[in-house]
Amino acid sequence: MTITTETxxxxxxxxxxxxxxxxxxxxxxxxxESYLAEVxxxxxxxxxxxxxxxxxxxxxxGEAIA
Amino acid sequence: MPNDDIMELTxxxxxxxxxxxxxxxxxxxxxALAKAERLQPKLNSFITILYDQARDQxxxxxxxxxxxxxxxxLHGIPVGIKDNLETAGIRSTVGTKxxxxxxxxxxxxxxxxxxxxxxxxxxxxxxxEFAAGSTSSNIHYGAVHNPWNLDYxxxxxxxxxxxxxxxxxxxxxxxxxxxxxxxxxxxxxxxVGIKQTYGRVSQRGLMVTSFNGxxxxxxxxxxxxxxIMLQVIAGYDPLxxxxxxxPVPDFSASLGNDLRGLKIGVPKDYYFDLIDPEVExxxxxxxxxxxxxGVEIIEVxxxxxxxxxxxxxxxxxxxxxxxxxxxxxxxxxxxxxVLYRALAGQFVLxxxxxxxxxxxxxxxxxxxxxxxxVDFLATPTGPxxxxxxxxxxxxxxxxxxxxxxxxxxxxxxxxxxxxxTGLPAISIPCGFSEQGLPIGxxxxxxxxxxxxxxxxxxxxxxxxxxxxKRPPVS
Numbered sequence: 001m002t003i004t005t006e007t008x009x010x011x012x013x014x015x016x017x018x019x020x021x022x023x024x025x026x027x028x029x030x031x032x033e034s035y036l037a038e039v040x041x042x043x044x045x046x047x048x049x050x051x052x053x054x055x056x057x058x059x060x061x062g063e064a065i066a
Numbered sequence: 067m068p069n070d071d072i073m074e075l076t077x078x079x080x081x082x083x084x085x086x087x088x089x090x091x092x093x094x095x096x097x098a099l100a101k102a103e104r105l106q107p108k109l110n111s112f113i114t115i116l117y118d119q120a121r122d123q124x125x126x127x128x129x130x131x132x133x134x135x136x137x138x139x140l141h142g143i144p145v146g147i148k149d150n151l152e153t154a155g156i157r158s159t160v161g162t163k164x165x166x167x168x169x170x171x172x173x174x175x176x177x178x179x180x181x182x183x184x185x186x187x188x189x190x191x192x193x194x195e196f197a198a199g200s201t202s203s204n205i206h207y208g209a210v211h212n213p214w215n216l217d218y219x220x221x222x223x224x225x226x227x228x229x230x231x232x233x234x235x236x237x238x239x240x241x242x243x244x245x246x247x248x249x250x251x252x253x254x255x256x257x258v259g260i261k262q263t264y265g266r267v268s269q270r271g272l273m274v275t276s277f278n279g280x281x282x283x284x285x286x287x288x289x290x291x292x293x294i295m296l297q298v299i300a301g302y303d304p305l306x307x308x309x310x311x312x313p314v315p316d317f318s319a320s321l322g323n324d325l326r327g328l329k330i331g332v333p334k335d336y337y338f339d340l341i342d343p344e345v346e347x348x349x350x351x352x353x354x355x356x357x358x359x360g361v362e363i364i365e366v367x368x369x370x371x372x373x374x375x376x377x378x379x380x381x382x383x384x385x386x387x388x389x390x391x392x393x394x395x396x397x398x399x400x401x402x403x404v405l406y407r408a409l410a411g412q413f414v415l416x417x418x419x420x421x422x423x424x425x426x427x428x429x430x431x432x433x434x435x436x437x438x439x440v441d442f443l444a445t446p447t448g449p450x451x452x453x454x455x456x457x458x459x460x461x462x463x464x465x466x467x468x469x470x471x472x473x474x475x476x477x478x479x480x481x482x483x484x485x486x487t488g489l490p491a492i493s494i495p496c497g498f499s500e501q502g503l504p505i506g507x508x509x510x511x512x513x514x515x516x517x518x519x520x521x522x523x524x525x526x527x528x529x530x531x532x533x534x535k536r537p538p539v540s
Binding site: 012024034047 | 372373375376378379382393402406407409410413414418421423424425427428468471472473475
């Protein structure tokens with residue numbers, strides 16, 4: 001999956017992001033390609049019913065649970 | 067005692083000599099400063115060496131000893147501090163030109179803990195710009211060199227600390243680890259490095275940090291020294307809500323205990339999928355050695371690790387938010403690798419950010435399940451040994467991967483998952499490549515069970531082929 005330079009420039013313009021020249025956009029492209037590949041992979045996952053787990057908790061006395 | 071002999075000791079070996087007044091903090095500090103000065107042209111491991119402050123501290127600590135006051139095993143021990151940790155009245159640059167004149171007015175929590183424990187702050191250590199990379203080839207302050215081979219990187223982003231500990235310039239160094247920045251240098255430099263459980267150590271005073279997953283952790287020449295350092299910096303900080311108010315155990319208490327009855331999990335997914343053959347060989351031998359020490363070896367499955375790459379999506383978005391004020395004002399002062407890696411984050415959609423957090427949950431659940439079956443996991447610390455400083459890519463299985471900047475996440479693929487799960491993970495030297503570069507074994511444990519990692523690491527350390535080996539730099 002690729003994303004066009006025009007689309008990236010439109011995103012920067014519409015969301016008031018940091019402007020990037022065509023040359024600079026090519027420098028960020030490897031990171032974007034990696035990002036898009038990971039997003040593509042996630043399409044096979046059902047993520048609708050998950051609970052949050054921002055913190056690791058510990059029972060009183062220090063016995064840890066994940 | 068000759069200077070170089072002092073600097074060969076571990077903290078555990080030196081501390082009793084200081085306590086018994088056989089060696090004074092002044093003598094140790096002068097030995098460390100002399101070595102730092104001698105090796106700085108070769109290693110470039112410091113951004114700032116604190117000659118005057120270290121001497122003043124050492125004199126004060128020596129006077130305390132003369133009065134019979136002993137603070138503990140760090141009394142009079144020279145340590146290094148990564149330059150992204152605040153030090154009061156001392157320039158703290160985060161490895162960037164953007165903050166080249168930044169002088170904080172207070173110490174980071176961990177620095178205060180080290181000072182209170184009697185450690186002598188030898189200097190502020192060189193690092194990857196903004197701690198955003200695995201090379202420590204800093205565009206503003208120069209590349210850090212690996213003491214095992216000066217043409218090679220020391221790993222990053224806490225490369226100055228890894229190099230200093232390996233070369234015997236400091237006895238310990240404090241680094242930070244957002245994706246492997248303590249464990250990577252430990253792997254590349256042949257030292258011990260831990261990223262303890264998220265919430266075990268305060269991050270207060272860690273500058274330009276990530277919102278989620280950063281840790282301050284120690285690098286040392288032995289497992290015992292590492293336990294000593296963590297003992298000093300661990301604990302609840304009411305001013306850092308990310309710390310967890312759990313008891314801090316005696317991390318050294320289980321060192322030397324028998325490993326029989328423990329179970330070690332060896333993941334069949336992900337960690338060994340993309341790995342240099344020499345690294346795999348060394349790590350598998352280390353796992354076998356743990357088996358010979360009585361640990362039951364069990365193959366475990368982590369199938370959802372195929373989605374581990376998604377964990378970085380949240381980090382991408384977080385990075386651009388973290389850097390936003392600096393980029394707005396000082397964009398021209400950024401090195402290109404950091405700048406463009408951060409700016410890629412502005413294209414991450416909110417929905418994808420949310421998905422990344424949910425993948426984090428799935429992977430945390432998976433590790434929690436596996437760590438009910440086994441006591442800890444064994445993996446490589448890094449997929450490859452250190453690479454040449456002048457190399458922009460790392461070649462693995464015939465493919466070239468960027469070694470820094472956008473797209474360089476591969477180099478931290480074995481360490482970064484533990485930043486997302488928050489689980490404690492330690493790197494211990496387990497061998498060398500044919501080129502003589504160190505290789506690290508990573509052990510990953512259950513939350514807040516660092517003492518078990520230290521127990522296993524210490525037992526393995528005694529039989530490791532890396533034990534007693536020191537880099538040739540002098």
